[in-house]
């Protein structure tokens with residue numbers, strides 16, 4: 001239905017809407033409010049005393065009468081007081097935070113709706129502390145009662161986001177409200193249902209058209225919540241349905257390789273290992289073996305905290321593939337990590353008739369050509385590399401097994417590109433970043449999951465401490481003591497991408513300072529991303545062979561570096577690092593039998609000194625930093641850390657939507673909607689099991705909706 005059918009939408013508005021991606025009434029109905037103005041609990045200021053201590057927020061409508069900032073006598077901190085009045089009474093609102101901003105935020109006489117839980121101040125007067133507010137501009141309209149009617153409306157009014165351009169065409173929040181009122185009244189009933197009666201019934205959902213009505217113009221809070229849940233369910237259901245199909249397609253694929261599991265290579269390696277596999281490792285190996293034996297291609301995620309021993313599991317599986325005459329590709333996210341995997345694999349397979357090659361960017365032309373030929377001719381059995389592996393010129397003779405380390409740094413597409421170099425190879429994706437359950441259900445919802453939930457025995461939990469600037473010398477002394485006891489240390493300095501050059505200079509300077517002034521008697525090495533591959537390898541080798549005592553490094557060592565003799569990890573300016581990054585860094589120690597330590601050097605003042613940041617933002621940043629560091633001290637459990645990280649940052653920032661294949665959700669929130677997600681996932685997976693072709697009459701609507709709106713997504717990334 002074209003937009004012009006709506007009263008008040010002429011060519012100009014239609015064009016502005018079109019520009020914003022709204023081209024039909026249907027799109028408009030899908031343009032949900034970002035929030036609501038709650039007039040369902042509007043009370044007069046004079047009646048507020050009946051609402052103190054009810055624990056419920058109420059809304060007051062009043063004109064700005066006076067506003068002033070005052071400094072606290074004790075702390076000198078600015079506090080803003082705002083007095084508003086309705087017909088007969090006055091109410092004071094107080095802001096302790098962001099007081100500077102609130103001091104001049106309102107116009108005298110401006111009409112405001114303010115919502116908060118009323119409390120008493122020290123003098124026993126009623127006040128609002130940090131109320132939410134809305135400006136009620138201009139003359140009242142139909143759905144915005146005028147002064148006389150303000151107090152008995154009982155409605156919840158939607159707020160719509162707008163842009164400068166939309167606003168110019170008269171479509172500010174209020175303009176939207178007007179055209180949506182019409183759209184909902186006249187067209188909501190034509191919305192086609194997208195879920196079967198059975199699912200609607202089973203999960204106690206509103207009908208879709210009712211949900212759309214209520215999301216725009218809620219009758220009350222309960223119905224609004226109901227509407228939200230229905231719309232979230234829809235969004236998550238179709239996402240999970242897509243994953244369910246991907247998984248089904250993959251499971252039914254029978255063109256994969258059916259491996260013979262008896263492998264003398266793997267057997268020989270196991271008996272040569274200097275340790276016993278943990279029972280978690282053995283369990284996971286069995287799961288992988290079952291997949292490898294089956295003719296359907298494996299599509300498995302291997303999760304395990306840093307240091308849990310994923311690499312050896314991957315290698316043993318790789319040897320089974322090699323014994324069956326297939327090649328193995330092992331892709332890592334960084335050169336350093338690829339080189340390290342390469343070296344440790346070389347070491348493990350030294351006694352075996354297995355050829356390993358390394359393929360990364362920046363190798364010499366001649367060497368590279370030889371490596372490529374070895375891969376093409378099948379002389380290379382295991383090829384370790386970075387994304388250089390998925391370049392066009394890389395051709396395998398018979399790629400049968402693909403290992404991808406640290407998956408979320410690669411996109412789904414890259415995963416597929418590597419897979420496409422073989423013929424239905426088995427794929428093992430490894431991640432050391434523990435992923436909260438809600439995210440893994442979505443990010444990896446189509447993969448089978450194996451978890452190594454146990455660290456090798458004899459590992460002592462790493463001790464973690466926060467230290468401040470004035471304690472630095474004691475920390476350095478501690479490093480000297482550990483080195484004297486035969487151990488090694490990392491000192492990590494931050495490298496922030498925005499200004500790599502400047503930071504690199506800072507890192508080099510810090511290295512010089514540490515070497516000359518702090519540790520003149522120790523042997524220090526410097527590792528950073530700008531070194532050539534050969535130089536990086538040199539530094540790492542020296543450290544591994546104990547020719548260096550202390551490795552000063554930027555975050556390039558974040559992933560995977562494995563040197564069991566290193567027992568101290570010092571992270572400078574730890575307040576600037578994200579939680580999962582801190583966890584990864586800490587995971588570089590605690591890999592041997594010795595007690596290991598992680599020392600977080602914190603400089604909380606950093607946020608106050610940062611330019612272009614308001615005092616409040618700085619305080620917020622600082623609070624979050626404190627929370628991150630304290631979490632590190634409290635726990636070494638990667639899953640707990642991931643949960644806190646998710647709370648502090650939200651999934652978008654955590655994974656980077658585009659990169660990771662994390663869907664952009666409009667209504668649902670992976671962080672807070674776990675329950676709905678679980679229900680929607682169960683419903684979707686049941687459906688695919690029950691009626692895979694969606695043939696039954698009652699599923700017809702699902703079929704229609706899915707083929708119209710989602711099918712292309714399966715095709716696009718058909719085998720996840």
Ligand code: ADP
Nearest residue numbers: 275276277278306307308309310311312456562
């Ligand atoms: P991850 O890749 O999971 O972070 P690694 O595979 O790098 O962990 O293993 C960490 C260290 O533990 C390596 O030095 C590895 O050789 C060793 N390791 C692996 N499995 C065991 C085990 N079962 N017992 C003792 N050490 C192990």
Ligand code: MG
Nearest residue numbers: 257291292294
């Ligand atoms: Mg198989």
